[in-house]
Amino acid sequence: MPELxxxxxxxxGVHARVAGQRIARxxxxxxxxxxxxxxxxxxxxxxxxxxxxxxxxxxxxVMTVHRKKTPVEFLIHLGMTGRLLVSQADVPMxxxxxxxxxxxxxREVRFVDPRRFGRLSxxxxxxxxxxxxxxxxxxxxxxxxxxxxxxxxxxxFRNRKTPIKAALLNQSLLHGVGNxxxxxxxxxxxxxxRRQAGRLTAxxxxxxxxxxxxxxxxxxKLGGSSVSDYVDADGVRGFFQLQHxxxxxxxxxxxxxxxxxxxxxxxxxxxxxxxNCQQ
DNA sequence: ACTATGTCCTGCGAGC
DNA sequence: TGCTCGCAGGACATAG
Numbered sequence: 001m002p003e004l005x006x007x008x009x010x011x012x013g014v015h016a017r018v019a020g021q022r023i024a025r026x027x028x029x030x031x032x033x034x035x036x037x038x039x040x041x042x043x044x045x046x047x048x049x050x051x052x053x054x055x056x057x058x059x060x061x062v063m064t065v066h067r068k069k070t071p072v073e074f075l076i077h078l079g080m081t082g083r084l085l086v087s088q089a090d091v092p093m094x095x096x097x098x099x100x101x102x103x104x105x106x107r108e109v110r111f112v113d114p115r116r117f118g119r120l121s122x123x124x125x126x127x128x129x130x131x132x133x134x135x136x137x138x139x140x141x142x143x144x145x146x147x148x149x150x151x152x153x154x155x156x157f158r159n160r161k162t163p164i165k166a167a168l169l170n171q172s173l174l175h176g177v178g179n180x181x182x183x184x185x186x187x188x189x190x191x192x193x194r195r196q197a198g199r200l201t202a203x204x205x206x207x208x209x210x211x212x213x214x215x216x217x218x219x220x221k222l223g224g225s226s227v228s229d230y231v232d233a234d235g236v237r238g239f240f241q242l243q244h245x246x247x248x249x250x251x252x253x254x255x256x257x258x259x260x261x262x263x264x265x266x267x268x269x270x271x272x273x274x275x276n277c278q279q
Numbered sequence: 280a281c282t283a284t285g286t287c288c289t290g291c292g293a294g295c
Numbered sequence: 296t297g298c299t300c301g302c303a304g305g306a307c308a309t310a311g
Contacts (some may be wrong), residue, residue: 002305033287060304080304081289096289115288117305162282171306179304227303268284269304283311287306295298 001140002078004145004176004179006224006238008056010084013233014063017052017086018109022050023065025102034098034113036075045072045122046101058140058175062123068127072122073138079117085110086233140173146213153209157197164200164208165193166267177212180225180247182270185212187246192278193264193271246272 002010026043028035035042040087049065049072057060061076061084067185078083087108093100094112099120111120123138143152156173157164167173168182177185186193189205200208219225224238227248231237246253250263250272259276 003305077305079288079306113288114290115304117288160281168284169305239306270302281311283309285309286307291302293299293301295300 001080001178001180001227002082002224002230003059003178003181003242004056005181005219006230006232007059007061007176008220009224009232009238010078011054011056011061014061014084014086014109017213017233018051018103018107019050019053021107022104023047023101023106025100026102027102029098031098031116034116034118034120036119042074042099042120042122046074056142056176057138058142058171059178060138060140062138071125073125075119075121075138076111076124077119079113079115079119081115082111082113082118083231083235084233085112085231112268140175141172142170143173145174145176146216148174148209150206150209154202155204157200157205160197162197163194163266164191164197165269165271167197168212169267169269176216179269179271180227180244181212181215181219183247184215184245186276187273188215190278193266193273246274248272 026046028039028043030039046065049067052064052066054061054063059077063074063076065072065074080086080276087110089106089108096114097112099111125137137237138221157167160167165182165186168177185208189208191200191208219240222239222243223232224230225240226237227241246261247262254261254274254277257274257276259274261272262275264271
């Protein structure tokens, strides 16, 4: 499932291929739950506009386009099985394609999502009160794991009774962390997923932050984790799944101490940890 | 204000 | 071999 490293990989890949291109046409599938903003509004906002940049905020891909200097942000959330692909027009359209942006040079940006947990929407900048024109800027629901300071990171979890893993998955605290990187960072920090977030010591939280940043950076370098059907903008798989220490390794020996990895359900999610290495 | 749980959706793999 | 069934999970709604 696409989390921060996968979304970052896709956003960078799409940016490199389409920045500066004009969007000539927009097609949408009519599957209502995919569109948080009505399809007609999305099509109207994008048709004839020029793509300025494509970047990642949390788990969301933000495509900034402009027309007559008015910026609009197109938000693409990949959900669990969403793909954003840049294709030549003659590549056959695959099943579960929900949106196609046809570029002026004939190539297409395609959003494909079998399970339909993905969402497309338009983010409008807040209303302007003064004379100046603020740039549209989607900031996401929480803080960025890669740039948050140590003090702010510790403060996020203060007084929280929820398990640390559930807190890591809460996008209004940190955004971008999902099930894989929550499990992997807790393993690398030696912390049990069920520990109450508010009861972790500052030292443990610093270890967790360090582990989380390291695992996210490493995964970005390897193009993300390809579990389920994740691929980048060119349809190429990532390699970080080969570095998973606990995720989906229930019953297999811990790579550090050989204790069998335990699998439990926490916050409705499969949760994997080493009962010896994680206390 | 927090926290916990159910729901959506399809593909895949286990098991009979 | 071919079928059914349960599971995978991010975000959001709803309940406690």
